[in-house]
Amino acid sequence: MSAHTRARTAHSKLPRTVAEFMAYAYSMEVEASERYAELAEQMSAHNNREVAELFAKLSRIEGKHRDQIAARMGWTSPPDVEVFRWTTPEGPETTDYGELHYLMQPHHALRLAEHNEQQAVEFFERFAAARVPAAVQAAAREMAEEEREHVRLIREWLARVPPLEPGWDEDPDPPAGAD
C-alpha cells in the first residue's frame, strides 16, 4: 500500500453560525460513513470478509457520529448542505478509493481510519483558529477534541489487530499474470 498522501482539506466558506459549522461536520460524517460502506462492499465482492466487516463497522461508527451531531443540534432532518463544497477533493474523513487493495489486511484499514481521524482533528483545529465567531471557535475546539479521542481509540484498536504479515499482497494466482 502506498502512503496516504491526501492534501490538506479545507472548506470553501467559513461558517458564520454554530449551526452552519455543525452542518459541515455533519456532512463530513455522512460522506465518511457512506464511503466506508462502499469500501465494505468492494471488499465483500472480493471475498476479503475480515476487512469488509471492519469497514462496515467503521461505517456504523461514523453513522453514529452523524446521528450524535444531529441529536446535539436538535435536527430532525438533515441540514441543507451543498454537494460540492470541499476545496480539496473530498471531505477530511473520506477514504480515497485509490488506497484500497483487494488483499489488504485489517491493519491497513485501521491505518487509513487513523489517518482520516487525524485529518478531522486538523480540519476542526483550523476552524478553531480561523476568523469566525467565538461560539463557532468553541464548537470547533470541542469537535477537534472529540476527533482526538477517535484517533486514540483507533490506535488502541490497531494495537489489537495482528501486525502486517510479510508478503501480504502475494497472490498465487495474480490477476496481472499474462500467460
Next chain:
Amino acid sequence: MNEIACRADPDAAVTRGPNDYKSDVKPVWCPGCGDFGVVNALAKAMARMALDPKDVAVVSGIGCSSRIPAYMSSYGFHGVHGRALAAGTGLKVARPDLTVIVTGGDGDGYSIGGNHFLHACRRNVDMTYIVMDNHVYGMTKGQASPTTEPDWDSKLSPDGTGLREFQPLVVALATGANFIARGFTGDPNGLAALIEQAVRNPGFSFLEVLSPCVTFRPEQKEWKKMVRPDEFSPTADVPRAARRLLRDTGFDLGVLYAGERPPYAPRGPRAVRAPADLEARFVL
C-alpha cells in the same frame, strides 16, 4: 436539448440524493479502481441537476468501465465493443427528450470505436461522452491501448509498443466536439462539477477522465500527485484551445473548450400521405 432535461422541476415532490441514482448492483471492479470515482461523481451530478432517472440513459460499450450502466438506477444500454457512441447517437436522435450519457474506456472509445468518436464529434448530437482513460485494456488482462505510453514495458508489449499515444483532446477539438474537458477520478466532487457542465452544454460533450488501473498499471496511483486541477481556462475559441493543447501535460484538468455550435437536430418528417409518396422520393 439537455437544458430541458436537466432543469430542476420546482413542483417535483421528490428530492433525490446521489445514492438514489445508484442501482442495487454492486460494482465488481478491483478495489482501488478509479472507476468507482466516476459512479460516485455521476450520481452526484445527476442529483445536482435534479434529473429524473427515467429521463436519463447511460449507454456503454465493452470493458471494465462499460459496466457503469448496470450500477446506475437510470435506463442503461450495455452495447457492443466500440459502438457505444453509435447506440447513444441513435437513442438521442430518436428520443431527444432524454439525457444521454455515453460511457466507456480508452480502448473501447479510441481504438475499436475510434471512427465513431471522430464522427460523434463532427455530428455534434446533444449528448455527453465520458471516457475513463487508464491507458490499458484492463478487462482483457493488460494489453497496450491507444493512450498507452510508447515505452510502457509489459509482458504483452516487451520494451513498449514504440507507438505514439493517441491524443483524445486534440482529436475532439479538431473534429468538432462542442465541449471538451479533462477530470480525475481522485476528485469525485470536481469530476461531478465537470459532468454537470458537460451535460448542460448543448451538443456533443467530451469528458476525458483519468482513471487509474491499480491492477495492471499500479504506478498510476501516483497520478493524484501529478494532476493539475483547474489548469485549463474554458474558451469558445478553437484556435486558442488548440494553442493551449500544445503545452498540455496530459494531467491538466478542467474545461478546455465550451463551444456554441448548435447541436445536430434531425429535420422533422415530411408529410407523407401514402407509401407511394415515400417511394417516389427514392426512385432513380
